[in-house]
Amino acid sequence: MVMSARQYYSGTGGAADYTRESEFFAKLKMRNGTFKLTQPSRFRELETAFRPVLAERAAQLRDVLDVGVSTGVTTVELLRYLEACGSTPKITATDLFIDAHIVEVATGVRVLADPEGWPLQYDVAGLAIRPWIRRLDYVSLAFIPRQLAKAMLQPRLRALIRSGKSEPVQMITRALSRGDSIEFVEDDIMKRSPGLAGRFDLVRAANILNKSYFSADQIRLAVANIRAYLKGRGSLLIVTRTNEKGENSGTLFEVMADGSFAALMRVGGGSEVEDLILGLQEP
Ligand SMILES: C[S@@+](CC[C@H](N)C(=O)[O-])C[C@H]1O[C@@H](n2cnc3c(N)ncnc32)[C@H](O)[C@@H]1O
Structure with a gap:
């Protein structure tokens, strides 16, 4: 029951x-x-693949934004993972419905x-x-x-x-422990939120920026918002989608000096929206 x-x-x-x-x-x-659908432990292969880059930049990863988190089960896992990589991040977790x-x-x-x-x-x-x-x-x-x-x-x-x-x-998970530095905030990634601007070293968008769910223009709008929320050169973005078999297609991006994104690493052939992210006009 x-x-x-x-x-x-x-x-x-x-x-x-x-x-x-x-x-x-x-x-x-x-x-x-x-x-409200999400699954624990869905990013294992992604975590393994991206670990060397994230561990190397551990000290830089202080402020993290996870967008479209559902109940936040995977946000809690992201916190534990980044801690294991050597970071002590504060995570802001957003969703339309919290x-x-x-x-x-x-x-x-x-x-x-x-x-x-x-x-x-x-x-x-x-x-x-x-x-x-x-x-x-x-x-x-x-x-x-x-x-x-x-x-x-x-x-x-x-x-x-x-x-x-x-x-x-x-509407958040009980996997969250007292003292976990995760703040849950209602936010629409399609609308620019001035309070999030320029704050983050790493943004993750997992199972949200999907071509089957949003149009190319909507995805471009969301990515432009995400770029505005990142601090700037050297900031990182992870975009991934999990398929029915539980496999991920994801890309780790870095913000370049001119504000454009470059792909640093790929898993499972890379994100299905990589073309839209790499082709985003400079701010
Ligand atoms: C499939 S869940 C992904 C949860 C988690 N990131 C994961 O991968 O397990 C997608 C979430 O995106 C949220 N979402 C959909 N449109 C959104 C929007 N415009 N802004 C913020 N969140 C949105 C939904 O409410 C839902 O909780």
């Missing part, structure tokens, strides 16, 4: 059970239609919702129920109460959240 948000955040659903954690997050459908709220709408009925009141999970007396509709629901007519519940609840949830009558939570 999938854990309810209450169980997850109170730690009563099995403290270090990452399978159950993944199950919990994988059932949360965000308002853009995506689910913040959520648990709202009690009636005795024994709670809803996990995003800040706009979009329901992510109902919890009725400890039983976790998905608010989203699947194809079978149209056959069984179960979509009617689901759609009604969502339409009626969303404005109420939003109002309760705005008036502070909710428990704020973050």
Whole structure:
């Protein structure tokens, strides 16, 4: 049985059970239609290949940005990996959806919702129920109460959240230990964030800048934002995508003196968006 948000955040659903954690997050459908999906240990071959370069520059890698982190499981691994390479980095982990709220709408009925009141999970007396509709629901007519519940609840949830009558939570992994220097921040990589400008020695974009998901123009826009977030000459960028077999196609880039990117190393034939990154016009 999938854990309810209450169980997850109170730690009563099995403290270090990452399978159950993944199950919990994988059932949360965000308002853009995506689910919170990620997999631990998915970058092994990439880590091995890039280790010599990252270890050589360990002292330089102080501020790191990981974009599109989902629950941050792989961000925690990135922190451990960079520490093993000899760095002591501070990581900023961003995603479109990080913040959520648990709202009690009636005795024994709670809803996990995003800040706009979009329901992510109902919890009725400890039983976790998905608010989203699947194809079978149209056959069984179960979509009617689901759609009604969502339409009626969303404005109420939003109002309760705005008036502070909710428990704020973050949709992040429990693999994070106290003292880990990772800050989770909601951010859209397609929009320039002045607060991130010029701050980072290394940016990682893993399983986000995919041609099947974004257009070439959107990827160029995201990469231009990433370049603005890097400190400048010598800063590094890792872009990778994991396929269904768990293999990575990734490239390690370096920012050159003129602000363009150069490819330093490749794994699995390199990133599928390498051409767009190397062809990016100078700032
Ligand atoms: C497949 S997950 C990748 C998670 C992790 N990086 C990994 O490789 O395991 C992609 C994540 O990108 C996020 N995402 C999608 N569009 C985004 C955007 N415009 N800005 C920031 N994050 C975005 C999604 O919310 C999702 O959590």
